[in-house]
Amino acid sequence: MDKKTSNAMWGGRFAAGPDAVMEAINASIGFDRRLAAQDIEASRAHAAMLGATGILSLSDVEAIREGLLTVLSEIEAGEFVFSTALEDIHMNVESRLRELIGEAAGRLHTARSRNDQVATDFRLWVRGQCDAAIGGIEALMRALLAQAEAGAEMVMPGFTHLQVAQPVTWGHHMLAYVEMLDRDRGRFRDARARMNECPLGAAALAGTGFPIDRHMTAEALGFARPMANSLDAVSDRDFALEFLSASSVCATHLSRMAEELVIWSTAQFRFVTLSDRFSTGSSIMPQKKNPDAAELIRAKVGRINGALVALLTVMKGLPLAYSKDMQEDKEQVFDAADSLMLALAAMTGMAADMAPNAERLRVAAASGFSTATDLADWLVRALGLPFREAHHVTGALVKRAEERGVDLPELSLAEMRAAHPGITDEVYAVLGVENSVASRRSFGGTAPAGVRERVAAWRAEFPA
Numbered sequence: 001m002d003k004k005t006s007n008a009m010w011g012g013r014f015a016a017g018p019d020a021v022m023e024a025i026n027a028s029i030g031f032d033r034r035l036a037a038q039d040i041e042a043s044r045a046h047a048a049m050l051g052a053t054g055i056l057s058l059s060d061v062e063a064i065r066e067g068l069l070t071v072l073s074e075i076e077a078g079e080f081v082f083s084t085a086l087e088d089i090h091m092n093v094e095s096r097l098r099e100l101i102g103e104a105a106g107r108l109h110t111a112r113s114r115n116d117q118v119a120t121d122f123r124l125w126v127r128g129q130c131d132a133a134i135g136g137i138e139a140l141m142r143a144l145l146a147q148a149e150a151g152a153e154m155v156m157p158g159f160t161h162l163q164v165a166q167p168v169t170w171g172h173h174m175l176a177y178v179e180m181l182d183r184d185r186g187r188f189r190d191a192r193a194r195m196n197e198c199p200l201g202a203a204a205l206a207g208t209g210f211p212i213d214r215h216m217t218a219e220a221l222g223f224a225r226p227m228a229n230s231l232d233a234v235s236d237r238d239f240a241l242e243f244l245s246a247s248s249v250c251a252t253h254l255s256r257m258a259e260e261l262v263i264w265s266t267a268q269f270r271f272v273t274l275s276d277r278f279s280t281g282s283s284i285m286p287q288k289k290n291p292d293a294a295e296l297i298r299a300k301v302g303r304i305n306g307a308l309v310a311l312l313t314v315m316k317g318l319p320l321a322y323s324k325d326m327q328e329d330k331e332q333v334f335d336a337a338d339s340l341m342l343a344l345a346a347m348t349g350m351a352a353d354m355a356p357n358a359e360r361l362r363v364a365a366a367s368g369f370s371t372a373t374d375l376a377d378w379l380v381r382a383l384g385l386p387f388r389e390a391h392h393v394t395g396a397l398v399k400r401a402e403e404r405g406v407d408l409p410e411l412s413l414a415e416m417r418a419a420h421p422g423i424t425d426e427v428y429a430v431l432g433v434e435n436s437v438a439s440r441r442s443f444g445g446t447a448p449a450g451v452r453e454r455v456a457a458w459r460a461e462f463p464a
Helices: 003-009 020-026 029-052 058-076 089-101 114-150 170-195 214-220 230-235 238-264 292-315 324-353 358-365 372-383 387-404 413-419 425-430 433-439 448-459
Strands: 155-160 163-169
Touching: 029 058, 029 089, 029 114, 029 214, 029 324, 058 089, 089 114, 114 170, 114 230, 114 238, 114 324, 114 448, 155 170, 155 358, 155 433, 163 170, 163 358, 163 433, 170 238, 170 448, 238 292, 238 324, 292 324, 372 387, 372 425, 372 433, 387 413, 425 433, 433 448
Parallel strands: none
Antiparallel strands: 155 163
């Protein structure tokens, strides 16, 4: 199609065709073709409403409906020829529709603009991505719940500052990510609820003089209601920003877990073995088994965060209503959505396949004086010491153990009493790592009984 034909699509205002550079910078069909299904869905709803309100004849509506279904089938079959000269998905679809049904195609655009059209299409697409993200998150939560259930009693070191702090259980650690992911799921649900308003019918910016029924199109497209202000309807991209924000937080959680898997799978830690399905080898070092999937997940957050910052920057200085700057909203969102879904799928696979090394985890849990806090707590409970004094006594015993090159349970009772004469041999009952985790029975604690209770609560929502 030549440039004059392209100009005819958007009016007789221009006598000459656009410069090649202008055509290149103006066109969005290279990426917004991903909105084809949403564009056709919204157009069908719009046409049906135009027929129901008497704005279009029923014969035109039926021709439009059949024509749009043909266009959709051509796109899905890979037979549709997209044209850069037609700028975007809306004009490409309308042009093909005219070829199929003739003059009736030109009536489809009655009482709407590309401004409310693209706002509707994009909102539909992002709403669908919220649903997809929620599904991906729930799949990962199920995989982590299986790990938590199997490792409810498996002792491992808990860290602060990446230094051994206190013993915890593998199940408790896995459940920490389940809780994080549940908040991520909530953010996508909240964003979806807020974006579930329909821009269609706002037209260019001021609404329309045609007697349209915006509630009808909103309902047909699954929206809760039409947007209440036409200026806001065409210029709002909060829905995309919220999606990117929720994606960034979720990707950050995935990156944190990926970092742990990278560390845990090293020869120095040997806490977990990752399956061959999510590892690679080295081109020169035959002994290597690299956690490449985890490393790539760790990196994806950079792209997703970048998309959020990019769109925030695009939107920060735009006056109402629509500006062409907003054409730059989609590529970032598309890329972030793809990156997030890939990261979720990869992490789900790794979480399902990874094998914790129970013996190595237990040995590590017992290192680094990890039960020192249990000793201090015992001094408070058994001897009535103020916690600060108990902390001081425990610190002295840790120093003594360091000097001898032993752990706390290996100190003799005489050495214990040298720090405080009231200590009895009952203290040894709290110094084992299993005893330590079993004692953490406070709500949300690491005790195996508490882990099982929390797993059971989650299982009510996610059956095995």
